[in-house]
Amino acid sequence: MLDRLQSLEARYDKLNELLSDPEVIGDPKKLREYSKEQSDLEDVIQAYREYKDVTSQLDDAKVMMEDKLDDDMYEMVKMEIGELSEQQEELEERLRILLLPKDPNDDKDVIMEIRGAAGGDEAALFAGDLYRMYSRYAEAEGWKIDVMDAASTGVGGYKEIIFMIKGQGAYSKLKFENGAHRVQRVPETESGGRIHTSTATVVVMPEAEEVEVDIHEKDIRVDTFASSGPGGQSVNTTMSAVRLTHEPTGIVVSMQDEKSQIKNKEKAMKILRARIYDKFQREAQAEHDEARKSAVGSGDRSERIRTYNFPQNRVTDHRIGLTIQKLDQILEGKLSEVVEALILEEQAKKMEQIGE
Secondary structure (H helix, E strand, O other): OHHHHHHHHHHHHHHHHHOOOHHHHOOHHHHHHHHHHHHHHHHHHHHHHHHHHHHHHHHHHHHHHOOOOOHHHHHHHHHHHHHHHHHHHHHHHHHHHHOOOOOOOOOOOEEEEEEEOOOHHHHHHHHHHHHHHHHHHHHHHOOEEEEEEEEEOOOOOEEEEEEEEEOOOHHHHHHHHOEEEEEEEOOOOOOOOOOEEEEEEEEEEEOOOOOOOOOOHHHEEEEEEOOEOHHHOEOOOOOOEEEEEEOOOOEEEEEOOOOOHHHHHHHHHHHHHHHHHHHHHHHHHHHHOOOOOOOOOOOOOOOEEEEEEOOOOEEEEOOOOEEEOOHHHHHOOOOHHHHHHHHHHHHHHHHHHHHO
């Protein structure tokens, strides 16, 4: 581990030199590439330098113990050695985690899709609750939200809503939300006070760059049609709505959110590219890791991952057995406790795999 850290520190120092080089400063592509590499190394180098400093202090304190010290000084140095040893162990653990293989998509923006599933109007309302939960969480993280398409219902929920979240590390924290979310509560329309169970599905995809997904124009069928509102009535006499069909995969994206056909096509292409990238990634992962599924990976999206129980103000994440009696706070976007637990579980799984 220490050899690898020394090598990374040497690379970090070299990047500092390169970023001061006029030739690099004049080349936007290289400047962006080196800046990102340096930024990615920042946390591990800072922790490594802190580790070296603590280790040096610890070595000095141990040398002092070999000298003839009076009782007070002996106890003081002994206490310092204990504190420094504890710091050293904590930093070693942190460095092991920082050196774990990183998901290449972690820093990407995400496209999320939420759909009401089983439960009719109540499922659509729950889809709306989930959208608001993720919106508030994104706002707390300083991320930006852009609704790309939405099919609302008369009762205030969504049959489907597709939106983008832009911000540093968005995918790293939201990727665990893939799957079926279940709600247990008494609907407002239920006079008998019976608890109903409904579900909504969430899909989280990293935004894909054009260079990452090679889509040929000849593989896409483009259909245009007039936008329609609730009930199917035409709300736009121009053919502004767009449907893209990627014939090799059969993936279809329709977009009518904008009044401009060009803007609808741009949004539809973003979603199409993300869905194709996501499909290929999941297929590759399934082939590579068929025998050893991660407890918190993207997994099967039909799998129930979390239950929101209103009568008991309880949220349970079934993948890691986490139960929190703070449903009201979580629906207000205070998701950090759940997200951090899932990240820790993923890190533990990676550590296990490295140790095998």
